[in-house]
Amino acid sequence: MRQRSLIAITxxxxxxxxxxxxxxxxxxxDKGSDSGGxxxxxxxxxxxxxxxxxxxxxxxxxxxxxxxxxNKKNYVDGVKFEIKALDDQAQPSSGQQNASTLVADKDVxxxxxxxxxxxxxxxxxxxxxAKLVQISPANTGPALTQGANWQTKKExxxxxxxxxxxxDAIQGPFAAQYVFNDAKKKKVFVIDDKKTYGAGLASTFTAxxxxxxxxxxxxxxxxxxxxxxxxxxxxVKNSGADVVYYGGEYPQAGPLSKQIKASGAxxxxxxxxxxxxxxxxxxxxxxxxxxxxxxxxxxVETLASAKQFVADYKAGGYKEEYAAYGGYSxxxxxxxxxxxxxxxxxxxxxxxxxxxxxxxxxxQNVSFDGVTGKVSFDEFGDATNKQLTVYAVENGAWKxxxxxTFTG
Amino acid sequence: xxxxPQQLVNGLLLGSMYGxxxxxxxxxxxxxxxxxxxxxxxxxxxxxxxxxxxxYVLPDGTSMWVALPLMLxxxxxxxxxxxxxxERFAYRPxxxxxRLAPLITAIGLSLALQQAVWAWYPGAKESINFPExxxxxxxxxxxxxxxxxxxxxVAAPISMAILAYFVMKTRTGRGMQxxxxxxDTAKLMGINTDRIIVVAFALGAAFAAVGAVAYGLKYGQVxxxxxxxxxxxxxxxxxxxGIGNIYGAMIGGLVLGLAETMATAYIADIPxxxxxxxxxxxxxxxFVLLILVLLFRPQxxxxxxxxxxx
Numbered sequence: 080m081r082q083r084s085l086i087a088i089t090x091x092x093x094x095x096x097x098x099x100x101x102x103x104x105x106x107x108x109d110k111g112s113d114s115g116g117x118x119x120x121x122x123x124x125x126x127x128x129x130x131x132x133x134x135x136x137x138x139x140x141x142x143x144x145x146x147x148x149x150n151k152k153n154y155v156d157g158v159k160f161e162i163k164a165l166d167d168q169a170q171p172s173s174g175q176q177n178a179s180t181l182v183a184d185k186d187v188x189x190x191x192x193x194x195x196x197x198x199x200x201x202x203x204x205x206x207x208x209a210k211l212v213q214i215s216p217a218n219t220g221p222a223l224t225q226g227a228n229w230q231t232k233k234e235x236x237x238x239x240x241x242x243x244x245x246x247d248a249i250q251g252p253f254a255a256q257y258v259f260n261d262a263k264k265k266k267v268f269v270i271d272d273k274k275t276y277g278a279g280l281a282s283t284f285t286a287x288x289x290x291x292x293x294x295x296x297x298x299x300x301x302x303x304x305x306x307x308x309x310x311x312x313x314x315v316k317n318s319g320a321d322v323v324y325y326g327g328e329y330p331q332a333g334p335l336s337k338q339i340k341a342s343g344a345x346x347x348x349x350x351x352x353x354x355x356x357x358x359x360x361x362x363x364x365x366x367x368x369x370x371x372x373x374x375x376x377x378x379v380e381t382l383a384s385a386k387q388f389v390a391d392y393k394a395g396g397y398k399e400e401y402a403a404y405g406g407y408s409x410x411x412x413x414x415x416x417x418x419x420x421x422x423x424x425x426x427x428x429x430x431x432x433x434x435x436x437x438x439x440x441x442x443q444n445v446s447f448d449g450v451t452g453k454v455s456f457d458e459f460g461d462a463t464n465k466q467l468t469v470y471a472v473e474n475g476a477w478k479x480x481x482x483x484t485f486t487g
Numbered sequence: 488x489x490x491x492p493q494q495l496v497n498g499l500l501l502g503s504m505y506g507x508x509x510x511x512x513x514x515x516x517x518x519x520x521x522x523x524x525x526x527x528x529x530x531x532x533x534x535x536x537x538x539x540x541x542x543y544v545l546p547d548g549t550s551m552w553v554a555l556p557l558m559l560x561x562x563x564x565x566x567x568x569x570x571x572x573x574e575r576f577a578y579r580p581x582x583x584x585x586r587l588a589p590l591i592t593a594i595g596l597s598l599a600l601q602q603a604v605w606a607w608y609p610g611a612k613e614s615i616n617f618p619e620x621x622x623x624x625x626x627x628x629x630x631x632x633x634x635x636x637x638x639x640x641v642a643a644p645i646s647m648a649i650l651a652y653f654v655m656k657t658r659t660g661r662g663m664q665x666x667x668x669x670x671d672t673a674k675l676m677g678i679n680t681d682r683i684i685v686v687a688f689a690l691g692a693a694f695a696a697v698g699a700v701a702y703g704l705k706y707g708q709v710x711x712x713x714x715x716x717x718x719x720x721x722x723x724x725x726x727x728x729g730i731g732n733i734y735g736a737m738i739g740g741l742v743l744g745l746a747e748t749m750a751t752a753y754i755a756d757i758p759x760x761x762x763x764x765x766x767x768x769x770x771x772x773x774f775v776l777l778i779l780v781l782l783f784r785p786q787x788x789x790x791x792x793x794x795x796x797x
Contacts, residue, residue, distance in 0.1 A: 128612055273767055300767040304716050306706045309497040310751035311766050317490040334706055343631045
């Protein structure tokens with residue numbers, strides 16, 4: 080019988096090991112020497128390794144670029160900006176640890192990140208208790224700013240939390256209208272990954288799609304840890320759907336799209352900003368042509384305001400692309416820089432003692448022309464810029480199809 | 488349209504892959520009573536071995552018909568080398584230690600191998616595309632079979648047949664059976680048990696490597712974490728089929744694959760179960776099945792062929 084009890088112990092250990100997969104290295108930004116004046120650190124929290132690192136590294140590099148630009152221009156007199164980037168591996172538990180680490184570093188006066196809404200949930204309170212401003216370039220979950228009952232009763236959650244990205248409350252319906260009115264697809268199969276972001280997006284999409292007359296012919300929830308979606312793909316094929324909406328991110332969306340097409344259902348997969356990444360196309364393969372994604376804001380490349388950013392980013396010699404959230408990350412970092420500038424100027428050119436609270440208050444009122452357009456925040460901490468764009472896969476790359484906003 | 492035939496094929500394909508990996512768990516367990524948790528990573532190393540051959544050894548644009556056998560060789564070599572190395576340096580020194588010690592070593596080795604590939608294989612910090620076999624899917628009646636799956640359909644039964652022949656008919660295979668029954672007596676009969684154990688690790692790794700090539704062809708990508716969940720599933724399949732029994736591993740894999748696929752496809756249609764269906768619940772149902780099987784047949788579907796020695 081000992082062997083059987085050994086198997087039981089082993090199974091328990093295996094379950095424990097499942098939670099250990101989140102281990103890994105984290106790299107922090109170098110701390111340069113203090114060459115006179117004050118050093119202000121902008122924290123960055125994003126997945127710098129793992130499946131979502133393409134997006135996370137774009138965020139980190141863009142914040143780095145903002146800090147360097149401010150230093151070069153000597154934008155805030157006597158203040159030198161540095162970044163401190165921590166890796167959250169898209170795990171809420173790592174995110175919370177990173178939040179505590181950043182709070183403990185008294186030079187940190189603002190944080191850009193995270194990428195994932197579920198990670199943000201674990202960080203918000205830590206930052207709010209420390210009155211440390213946090214600006215996410217990518218979180219789209221409406222509940223983060225407007226509370227769990229955002230559909231009926233909006234309520235600001237944390238005074239220290241802001242975002243430069245548009246929420247799913249707008250993104251999902253925007254996608255639904257495009258799919259129904261422009262792409263002329265009437266029967267949808269909705270799939271999500273049960274995470275804060277994916278499930279939220281899928282539900283706002285579903286609600287609007289039904290409202291305007293579309294039909295939901297099936298739903299499924301996938302397990303983000305597996306790569307075998309063949310059973311789901313077969314269900315999609317037999318449901319008679321003419322389009323699939325996926326709430327989730329590209330590491331699953333790519334293989335999912337590939338397997339749906341492989342099953343014989345030649346129908347487009349539509350997703351949110353979480354699938355708007357070149358890696359999606361790489362994973363989904365040649366049959367991904369025609370797949371659609373919505374993403375926040377107008378395409379960075381087309382904005383006059385973004386030309387400088389794109390040029391500077393190239394000149395900066397970063398190894399990775401700025402990816403989907405580069406412009407938003409730059410603007411988020413710049414909002415913090417503006418906040419610091421205000422706090423310093425109000426205090427006769429020195430950092431005030433309660434710098435974190437002062438910066439947070441200043442960020443609420445910032446208004447400047449950023450990479451992605453006018454940057455300012457409403458009473459909930461959401462971006463006032465509510466632009467969205469539909470992208471389609473064409474010749475192996477994302478191509479902007481339509482920009483606009485959802486007006487209800 | 489009736490989707491049952493397609494779902495059965497989906498389940499059998501997934502199950503064949505579980506089975507190929509489960510053989511490694513079951514053989515090593517049958518002979519040294521070690522649950523080799525690093526086996527999932529041996530599988531992963533096999534995938535990267537095949538990829539290395541394709542990306543760095545063969546010239547660009549080599550036809551898959553030429554490349555595939557060489558990739559398979561590369562996968563097997565990489566997986567076997569790592570498995571034999573692990574046996575020699577991580578498990579053999581602990582052979583007389585209490586059984587939990589090599590188990591913990593195996594878990595540590597699993598994490599170490601994952602992180603090593605993550606850190607040192609170029610581009611492995613994200614999923615890497617695996618080459619695909621050109622050619623459209625094959626339609627047989629209402630069933631669609633992907634080109635990449637053909638490899639699995641062919642390789643899994645052939646591998647099983649080779650394994651059965653090896654274990655039953657060859658001298659080394661019979662030595663393995665003897666060692667599984669009683670290592671001390673086997674040694675007295677002149678069997679080099681150290682060698683037999685190495686052979687068990689190597690064979691298990693070779694089958695995992697075949698499974699890894701099938702994984703790459705099927706999903707079009709490999710990544711450093713691909714072995715972890717799949718390894719757990721394969722271990723489950725080995726227990727389901729009766730750990731220690733090589734046929735049980737394959738049967739357990741097929742049953743597990745079918746159970747997951749059927750749960751994804753049909754549980755949600757049962758009235759009152761719509762919240763409990765779908766792919767995210769498939770694992771739950773697979774484990775419900777495992778518990779049921781173990782309740783009524785604690786030794787697994789095909790029983791334990793090894794003597795209970797504790």
